[in-house]
Amino acid sequence: MTDGIQKDRLEKLLAMQQAGVDAYPPRVPRGIHIGPVLREFDASIGKTVTFCGRLGQVRDFGKLRFSHLSDRSGSIQVGFERDHLPDFWPDRKRVEANDLVAITGELGRTQKGEPTLWARDVVLASKALRAAPEKWHGLQDQEQRYRQRYVDLFASEDVRKTFLLRSQIVREVRAYFDSLGYCEVETPILQPIFGGAAARPFKTHHNALDMPLYLRIAPELYLKRLIVGGLERVYELGRVFRNEGISTRHNPEFTMIESYEAWADYRDIMDRVEGLFAHLCGAVLDNRTVVTFRDKQFDLKPPFQKASYLELFKQHNSGLDWFDHTAVVQRARQLRLPIDGIAPHKLANDVFEATVEDTLQGPIFVYDYPVAISPLAKRTTADPRVTERFEFFVCGMELGNAFSELNDPIDQEQRFQQQLLHVDEEQPSEMDVDYVTALEYGMPPAGGLGIGIDRLCMLLSGSNSIRDVVLFPLLRRVEQDATVQASSAPPTPKGPQPKTAGS
RNA sequence: GGGGGCGUAGCUCAGCCGGUAGAGCAGCGGCCUUUUAAGCCGUAGGUCGCAGGUUCGAGCCCUGCCGCCCUCACCA
Numbered sequence: 001m002t003d004g005i006q007k008d009r010l011e012k013l014l015a016m017q018q019a020g021v022d023a024y025p026p027r028v029p030r031g032i033h034i035g036p037v038l039r040e041f042d043a044s045i046g047k048t049v050t051f052c053g054r055l056g057q058v059r060d061f062g063k064l065r066f067s068h069l070s071d072r073s074g075s076i077q078v079g080f081e082r083d084h085l086p087d088f089w090p091d092r093k094r095v096e097a098n099d100l101v102a103i104t105g106e107l108g109r110t111q112k113g114e115p116t117l118w119a120r121d122v123v124l125a126s127k128a129l130r131a132a133p134e135k136w137h138g139l140q141d142q143e144q145r146y147r148q149r150y151v152d153l154f155a156s157e158d159v160r161k162t163f164l165l166r167s168q169i170v171r172e173v174r175a176y177f178d179s180l181g182y183c184e185v186e187t188p189i190l191q192p193i194f195g196g197a198a199a200r201p202f203k204t205h206h207n208a209l210d211m212p213l214y215l216r217i218a219p220e221l222y223l224k225r226l227i228v229g230g231l232e233r234v235y236e237l238g239r240v241f242r243n244e245g246i247s248t249r250h251n252p253e254f255t256m257i258e259s260y261e262a263w264a265d266y267r268d269i270m271d272r273v274e275g276l277f278a279h280l281c282g283a284v285l286d287n288r289t290v291v292t293f294r295d296k297q298f299d300l301k302p303p304f305q306k307a308s309y310l311e312l313f314k315q316h317n318s319g320l321d322w323f324d325h326t327a328v329v330q331r332a333r334q335l336r337l338p339i340d341g342i343a344p345h346k347l348a349n350d351v352f353e354a355t356v357e358d359t360l361q362g363p364i365f366v367y368d369y370p371v372a373i374s375p376l377a378k379r380t381t382a383d384p385r386v387t388e389r390f391e392f393f394v395c396g397m398e399l400g401n402a403f404s405e406l407n408d409p410i411d412q413e414q415r416f417q418q419q420l421l422h423v424d425e426e427q428p429s430e431m432d433v434d435y436v437t438a439l440e441y442g443m444p445p446a447g448g449l450g451i452g453i454d455r456l457c458m459l460l461s462g463s464n465s466i467r468d469v470v471l472f473p474l475l476r477r478v479e480q481d482a483t484v485q486a487s488s489a490p491p492t493p494k495g496p497q498p499k500t501a502g503s
Numbered sequence: 504g505g506g507g508g509c510g511u512a513g514c515u516c517a518g519c520c521g522g523u524a525g526a527g528c529a530g531c532g533g534c535c536u537u538u539u540a541a542g543c544c545g546u547a548g549g550u551c552g553c554a555g556g557u558u559c560g561a562g563c564c565c566u567g568c569c570g571c572c573c574u575c576a577c578c579a
Contacts, residue, residue: 006513008530057529057540064536077539097529111537134514134528136540141510143571155514199578218579244578245504254579338576353578391579398579452579465572476570 009129012094016124021091023127028052028102035073037107041115050104051076051117052125054154057097057135065092069103069117072160077116078103088122098128146473159468165284166457166469170255172283173453174237176276177259182233187222189215189239193432196220196376199242202252215241219258220376220448221435224405227260227446228438235259237453248465249397252474255453264447265404266388270365272449273392273400274302277363284460292462293395298363304392305364309352312366316355322348322370323385343422345372360393369403375415377403378445394459400451407446409439 013023031050056068056075065080082089095101105119133139133155145152145159152159174184192211194201196218204213219236226234237257246252261268277300281289289301313322320327325344332339332347335354339347348370360366367390371379377387389403406412416431457469467473 006530059538059541060535061538061541062535064538066538066541068539079537081536083536110539112539114537114539116537131513131529134540136528137515140515141571143510146571197579240579242578245576247575247578248573250578256579401579450579455579 006129006131009096009127009131012096013127013129016091016094016127019091021124023124025123025125028123028125029104029121031071031102031104033073034069034071034076038074038076038115041107044107045109046107048104048106048120049117050102052102053100054132055095055097055099055101066116067097069101070154072164077110077114078105079110079116079118080122081118084118084120085122088119091124095122095124098130098132099124100126100128143475146467146475149471162457162461162463162469163471165461168284169280169457169460170237170453172280173257173276173451173456175283176279177233177235177257180233180261180272182235182259182261183231185223185226185231185234185236186238187216187219187226187236189241191216193428193430195428195432195435197240197242200244202241202243217242218256218450220450221432223258223260224443224446224448225435225438227262227405228441228443232262232444233260246474248467249455249458251454251466251470254466254470256450257453258448258450260405260446260448262444262446265445266367266390266402266447269402269447269449270304270306270390272447273365273402273451274304276451278302280456280460291459293459294464296361296395298361298394298459300363300394305362307364307366309366309369310386312356313348313352316359317351320351322352345370346422349373357393357398358396360396362394363392364394365390365392371415374403375419376406376412378406378408379411397455397459398452399455399459400449402447402449405443405446405448407439407443409436412436412439 016023029050029052031052034051034053037044037049037051051069051071053069053071053075055078056070059066063082067078067080068075069078080088080092085092088095102123102125103117103119104121104123105117108116108118110116133151139145139152139155153163154160178184190204190206190213192213194214194217196216197220199217201214201217204215205211206213218240219238223234223236235257238255239253240256241253242250243252244250259272261272281287281300285291290297290299292298310322314320317331320331322328325348328344328348328351329339332351335351337347337350337354342350367388368380368386369377369389369391371377371385371387374387374389377389380386380388387403387406389401391401392399406415413431413436416436420429420431454466454469457463458466461469463469
């Protein structure tokens with residue numbers, strides 16, 4: 001722990017403590033936010049205020065010192081004058097960049113017009129024992145940015161802005177569904193049978209019940225039980241977990257919203273998606289509709305493009321029929337896709353993803369997916385091989401998935417049976433019988449929707465990696481420094497070391 | 504899991520052909536009451552990711568390992 005602590009800072013701390021200063025006082029004068037004051041600064045000149053925040057680099061002129069003080073809302077210059085700070089002056093060099101302080105002073109401007117808080121009282125709120133990253137370059141090391149997000153956040157205004165934007169997006173997504181009469185619900189994260197998507201789950205165990213459990217890969221099957229129960233419009237915004245690869249678009253735990261609306265079909269849900277984007281552009285992008293993502297511009301103003309899944313498949317595979325297995329295998333071979341042991345419908349979808357997905361600049365709705373890859377969606381009346389389902393894409397990235405929910409219990413049971421023929425790690429090994437039972441009690445026609453909130457945030461904030469919109473992305477654990485372990489647990493001379501909490 | 508790149512002072516980065524470990528910022532001492540990447544003078548600071556190997560000699564070459572980034576595969 002003492003590894004990164006700077007000796008000089010520790011010495012300053014000790015010197016102040018010996019002089020009777022509490023470097024970590026229980027409370028300090030509470031201030032007001034800097035940002036609002038700066039926005040109407042001229043009206044505040046001459047007033048005495050208190051600001052609390054983190055101190056920036058000090059510019060020292062002997063009897064005069066300047067620094068900046070930053071809080072969440074903004075940053076203002078602080079002027080320290082010897083003649084106005086008789087009590088603080090002896091400690092001036094012990095309170096330095098990165099320390100947290102509460103400063104009371106008079107608002108004014110310098111000769112060059114810079115808004116400045118002329119300090120009259122400085123209270124140390126918390127002494128920092130580590131230095132902040134260099135002001136000019138900031139924190140460049142990606143790994144350190146993710147592992148020590150707290151540093152990244154205070155060192156970079158852009159990072160702060162991104163996560164404040166995310167907070168706003170989440171709030172406005174909720175507001176949108178709330179405004180349509182949806183109610184927010186919470187369903188189990190620990191599930192005895194996982195379902196609602198195709199993905200490998202995380203497995204865990206409940207001791208008292210001596211029962212294996214899975215962390216949910218989707219809330220879908222529980223939410224539709226609530227539609228059976230008559231809640232009519234529900235959504236859940238929360239974490240799901242998929243035990244799969246990590247990439248710039250995938251984090252093992254991610255946030256998604258799923259919504260279900262009774263008496264609606266997938267066309268209605270398209271309207272919901274467009275409505276949501278319109279709402280978000282208004283509420284979090286100041287009515288901008290064009291965003292820059294991965295060096296391209298995308299106009300999120302509805303209506304979005306629409307294209308049929310099977311048509312797109314044909315277009316990008318020289319007229320190939322999705323259902324012609326022999327031809328699909330041939331094409332897959334041509335594309336050098338893995339073929340062995342892949343179920344026909346999965347292979348055909350692999351070909352779709354390999355040939356079509358990257359071309360979907362969007363925003364675009366891709367609609368009417370084959371039933372074989374849509375086990376929970378209702379068939380179209382025109383073609384029973386196809387379902388009323390759409391996904392929507394921006395920049396080749398899938399943002400969401402929606403369909404007219406299958407409410408025919410007999411069809412649903414058959415499809416579950418069908419899935420059990422191709423059991424792999426991504427499929428539950430048993431049927432969710434209770435879900436079928438729920439459908440047997442009768443579920444109204446309903447339209448459902450799932451949206452990846454992290455990806456939505458990537459798009460709206462222009463972030464290239466999901467890790468830039470997840471505060472603490474999953475990273476491999478690094479072995480703690482030996483000195484840390486030694487100081488946190490007394491060494492035992494023999495026998496195996498008990499594992500410390502968190503290991 | 505495959506391919507590519509990276510890891511040097513608290514931070515940002517140099518380091519040639521293998522020959523004493525470098526700069527800027529931050530720190531410390533000094534000067535300065537209008538700076539805002541302040542300036543000037545001085546000073547201190549290193550497990551070169553870890554472990555081996557080759558060599559008279561390794562930050563540099565070789566092998567293994569650890570971690571991160573990009574990319575492909577799987578997925579949303």
